[in-house]
Amino acid sequence: MKQKIKKNDTVKVMTGKNEGKTGRVIKFNLEKNQIYIESVNMVKKAIRPSNQNQKGGIIEIEAPIHISNVQLVCKKCGPTRIGFKTTDSKKIRICKKCGEEI
Ligand SMILES: [Zn+2]
Numbered sequence: 001m002k003q004k005i006k007k008n009d010t011v012k013v014m015t016g017k018n019e020g021k022t023g024r025v026i027k028f029n030l031e032k033n034q035i036y037i038e039s040v041n042m043v044k045k046a047i048r049p050s051n052q053n054q055k056g057g058i059i060e061i062e063a064p065i066h067i068s069n070v071q072l073v074c075k076k077c078g079p080t081r082i083g084f085k086t087t088d089s090k091k092i093r094i095c096k097k098c099g100e101e102i
Pocket residue numbers: 074075076077078080095096097098099100
């Protein structure tokens with residue numbers, strides 16, 4: 001499968017409990033087709049005291065979202081489907097609505 005979404009892309013969540021939220025992709029889990037979006041789908045996690053964090057406690061971290069639940073955001077059109085176009089030497093991603101490179 002072609003990889004449509006990359007790190008640092010801005011995506012919008014289209015379904016699920018985080019529907020409508022927009023954020024930047026910070027991490028991938030390619031095996032599971034999941035992505036982590038900055039400040040979206042936060043879950044609380046208890047951590048044990050460690051050298052870095054002497055007290056331990058509760059932290060909030062991003063939980064993964066399946067890649068099929070998000071759409072890439074075009075600066076002009078908003079959430080959109082992605083097409084591919086091959087130019088001289090490389091393959092670029094384009095917005096299917098306006099045709100602009102993303
Ligand atoms: Zn567009």
